[in-house]
Amino acid sequence: MHFLALSHRRGAHALCAAALLAPLGALAADLSLSVADGPAAEATLYVALYDSAAGFSGSKSLAAQTTPLRGGAAQLRFTGLAPGRYALRVFADENGNGKLDTNPVGMPIERYGFSNDAKGNRGAPDFEAAALNVEADVQTVIHLR
16 A cells, blocks of 8 residues: 555656646747748748847847748748747848848848838838747748848
């Protein structure tokens, strides 16, 4: 009987520990992104995820991914994000050189976009314009321009 009682207590402790840890896992969220209006020809999509205004303005991303754009569209996901505000920058590398090309006055000549389809005034929008609230799984779309 003593063994069963001890075994039962250990099982109860394991259940309590699992119950305490379960909410921590529940706090993680996924950010799913669909990109539309890309070039018809195959290109590589570069995506950067930011978790602060300082990171966004300084181009210091929290995470980044690349994926093929096919037929002007792509889908990807950032998983396990803590609840918070996040912003995305994307561009289609149409010529395969690994960077967003610009004209002589600095305007992009390859397609690009931001979360919330935010637009800047003679430059990138600020973090607040592009920020998404991620408290649970979120799906968003960015239309390239």
